[in-house]
Amino acid sequence: MRYEAPLNDFLFLLFDVLGVEQLQHHDKYAEATPDLIGAILSEMGKFSADVIQPTNQAGDIQGCTLDPETHDVTTPETFKNAYTSFVEAGWTSLDAPVEYGGQGLPHVLKFIVDEMVCSSNMAFGMYAGLTHGAISALFAHGSDELKSIYLEKLVSGEWTGTMCLTEPQCGSDLGMIRTRATPRDDGSYSLEGSKIWITGGEHDLTSNIVHLVLAKLPGAPDTSKGISLFVVPKFLENGERNGVYCGGLEHKMGIKGSATCVMNFEGATGWLVGAPNDGLRAMFTMMNEARLMVGMQGLGISEMAFQESLGFALDRLQGRALRGAENPESPADPIIVHPDVRRMLVRQKVVNEGMRALALFTGHQLDISVSHPNQESRQVADDMVQLLTPVVKAFLTDEGFTNANLGLQVLGGAGYTSDWPLEQLVRDARITKIYEGTNGIQAMDLVGRKLGLAGGRAISALFALIENFITEDEEVPHAKELRAALNRLQEATSWIATNGAVDPEQAGAVATPYLRLMALTVIAYLWSRMSAVASRKSAMGEGTQALMNGKVLSAQFYYDKVLPETEGLLTDILSGEGGMMGLKEDYWAA
Structure with missing residues (x-):
């Protein structure tokens, strides 16, 4: 099916929830008006569907070929024209430095463009994606001579x-x-x-x-x-x-x-x-950017999987609704009436929207960290980006792969065949959990480096952000459940700080569940924010009512069906390494 960019959700998050329009009051982003941002996203949505998406299946079938004599590599035949159009439209230069031909627009805008590109064809998007990281590394660490030689042509997409x-x-x-x-x-x-x-x-x-x-x-x-x-x-x-x-x-x-x-x-x-x-420090400029991009790859595939499985569920006729026939004139009802199918679809939708909120929140913090006139505000935002980068990379790719599999399950046997796009989405999504540092490494980075950043300054700021949100407004949706999740995250953090200092293997053993606990808790905070905004706008008759009402119900689903996982994660963390590290080699085959 044709990709449909979730523009309403993008705009709701950017302007109703995050307040990204305030960036235009910073000198660096003075031209980033809501009208411009909206126009860019609308245009990219069309470009993704009309130009990039048609290259996806053909590119997967044809693949790349190597000439062993010349060492030249030929990409799928549909890629060349699409890449030329991508470059001519200026998509490679969106948030690149103005002094080297870039447009200098907010990073959060690039996050959304990355999602749309990866929904349409993740493999295609990787050519320009890593180029952007190279631009950042050279801009931050290269000499003036190297910058003058390479940056303009990398920014333009010529190289x-x-x-x-x-x-x-x-x-x-x-x-x-x-x-x-x-x-x-x-x-x-x-x-x-x-x-x-x-x-x-x-x-x-x-x-x-x-x-x-x-x-x-x-x-x-x-x-x-x-x-x-x-x-x-x-x-x-x-x-x-x-x-x-x-x-x-x-x-x-x-x-x-x-x-x-x-x-x-x-x-x-x-x-x-x-x-x-000092190369590793310089390369981390590129790696951290790449990790955020990979998170958007996970989300992009997850969104496309949801759209494909929803479209299938609306059309596929099988069985009757448990409450009685909904389409008595047809031989069967569409499978979306069945509770288990609906469970998979709603989870895809709600988790996708929560992941998108987490990613754009992080992207907005990145923009504040490089543009806000107040140094302390820049530092707080930078701390948040450092803390959440491994979370964005790992959680969005874990759940992106899970949601691609859920989408395949919705299609049943059809999903397992190459006649439908889900099997390719599952195959493509799998690498995102591995490259740019496996998700286990992201978890180790979180507990081993980011929790202790500046003496715990970053994690303390996150705790304060959620705590202040709960206490400053008595009408916060799901306040009780959000506070309970925050308490679990704080307890887990304290446990790691205490036990990891004595035995580093304890921290390593619980790093993965801890990262997931943090992701679910931060997304719960963002779902509460989204629900509050949607409820207020709905009561005032503002915005699209279907979108607002859907947000309120989606928040309820998240708190009822997803957030309770944090209870089990805390139990996992408090059990420490258990018998895991004590299992001796001769026990494996016993």
Whole structure:
């Protein structure tokens, strides 16, 4: 079915709930008026449906191909024209720096565009998606000379960028990388080594590809503290082919239109980005942005899965409603009348809207952190972004995959066939839980780094935000349940702080349920906010009544059917590592 961008939900969240219109009072975003934002989102919704979505199934079937002689990669034939249109329409430059040709619009707007692109074709969206992270890394850490060479063409979409981290012997343990960079007399470096799983490492969409590569200098510490970052273009400024080649394409279960490459660096010329041995910090600029983008991938697929399964449930005739025939003139009723089908559909809808609220809340905080005139306000917002980034990445991809599976279940046997799009959505969604740091690593980042950020400043601010929301308004919807969830999150946090300090394995053992507990609690807070706004607007006869009434009922479903999971999560956390780490090797096969 044709993708329909949830524009009403976007606008409700941006302006009725989050108050994003206030950004136009910050100098950085003075042009970001509600009218402009609304027009951009409407246009992107049409572009996603008309230009990007038609490339999705064909791209999955055709995939990418490698010429072993030339090392060139050909993308699916539908991608080239779509990418050209994407670039010509200016979508690559939306929130990029104005001084390098970008439009300088709010990051939260880019979050929504990412969702729409990934609903339409996630594999296609990855070429421009990682380029944006490369732009941010070079803008933050590159020299003026490197910026002048690369940024304008990356921003325009004339060139794309990659992130080259993983090697055959190491994934997330980057201290084990073996790629080496040897200084040359002219200030450049010669890179030798191989990287795997490189998204967009080679393709035919642009005239040049700019690789950001982690490598070690001679004599550097053989740990993550000895990593440097280099920019390595496919073609040098003089047009000469650089010594970086695609050595193979990965064989994958999904995102087959995305060229996932083995990249070999054979004396490739590169230039240092930032300071020697400080590459990991520079790369984290790109990685954190990529993690937020991956969260939007999970949400985008989840939204498309919901739309597909809802459309099917409205049309598919099977059985009769338990209350009696609803369509007696037809041989059967549509399956949406059946409670179990309705349960799956409503959960998809409610969780999607909650995840969208979490993502846009985080995106709004990101914009405040770089634009607010008050330094303290910027710091509070930045703390919130740091805290919630692993939550957005992990929870949105966990639930995105779950909702894609729910959508397939709604279709039944049809969903398992390639005649319908759900099986591709399930396959595509699965990688989001793995790359840019597995969701287990996101959970470890949350409990191991973010809870202790600035002496607990970030988590304390989150607690205060929810507490103040509950206490400042006596009419807060679901206040009792929200306070109970907040208490559980606070108790779990205290338990981790106490027990994790004594035994780090205790914190590691409960990191995943803790991240989920935080996500469900923050989304509960946002559902309460959405319900309050919708109730008020409905009582005043404002807005679309179906949307407002739907929000109130959706909040009720979330509190009745989803939030109670936090009780079990707290029990899980308080049990600690239990027998998990004590299970000895000879017990596994006993």
